[in-house]
Amino acid sequence: MQKRPPLLVFSDLDGTLLDHDTYDWSAARPALQALSDCGAGVILASSKTAAEIGVLQADMGLGDWPAIVENGAGLLSAMSDNAGSSPYDEIRAVLDKLPDDLRAGFRGFGDMSVAEVQDITGLAAAAAAQAKDRRHSEPGLWTGDTTAHSRFLKTLAAHDIQGREGGRFLTLSFGKTKADQMAAVIAQYKPHRTIALGDAPNDIEMLETADIGIVVANPHRPPLPPLRGEAEGRIRRTIETGPRGWNTAMRGLLAELEIQTGTDNHG
Incomplete structure (x- = not known):
């Protein structure tokens, strides 16, 4: 029988657990180790693809836990490289049927070469190719004006496609959020407590759903x-x-929760 973890931590990646400029996560290594030591789970939750997140899970030692991929449009099961069915082609088909003035304002990863994705993300070639390996959602850049942006989103909404602003990109999907997938993971593992960390508008539902939410400072975007x-x-x-x-927030919380739960029975 699966033991209930004392804590599940749901974490955004870019600008949160990963440095905005370098994508490095090593500064968080002490907190990640402390979480592992106490049996807590870390659920990566990002707009990144299953291919990208699988590599990060392996590097961080998180392969025993599921991950929320493509901004909540999919869930990567623990110890699996399969994130389920792919509505990506349908999203691309709807995009290509938009009026020319609206379609021209959005440049998605599917419109870009690997070199272009490298240029706008700073990723190495192999990682940029993984970022283009999409199954559930389409991130991209909006280059049109504000009025056209509103029309673009309204037109997509008529096809049940939603656009959400993340740390870097406007991401299109069929509406599931990080919080939706978070609820599914919580229902499976039944943790005693939950923590969520994020920095962008697409993290708000996740932050507000958790027992404790941590907004990680990111000077590259409005607070x-x-x-x-x-x-x-x-x-x-x-x-x-x-x-x-x-790292600072999680280590502080672990100390705080130890004091608060030291006499609790989590058996």
Whole structure:
């Protein structure tokens, strides 16, 4: 019988657990080790693909846990390289049927070469190719004006496709969010507590759903507005950025929760 973990940590990647510029996560290594030592699970939750996240899970030692991929459009099962069926082609087909003025304003990963994805992300060639290996969603850049942007999203919504702003890109999908997949993972593992960390608008539902949410500082984007539960201290903000902020916040929370739960019976 699967033992209930004391804690599940749901974490965004770019700008949160990964440095915005270098994609390095090593500053968070002490907190990741501490989480592993106490039997907590870390669920990566990102707009990245299953191919990309699988590599990061292996590097971080998180392969025993599932991951939320493509901004919540898919779920990568633990110890699996299969994230399920692929609605990606349908999204691309809808895009290509849009009026020319709307279609011209959006340049998705499917419109780009590997070299172009490298250029806008800073990824190496192999990683950029993995970023293009999509099954559930289409990230891209909007280059049109504000009025056309509203029409673009409204037209896609008529096809049940939603656009969500992340740390870098506008990502199109059939509407599932990180919080939707988070609920599925919680239902499976039944943790005693949950923590979520993120930095972007597409993390808000996840941050507000967790028992404790941590907004990780990211000077590369406007700060998130005040969130539900923040005034009561359920949602907190880091001063340090990226993986350094992640590490400081998580180590502080682990110490705090140890004090609060030291006499609890989690058997």
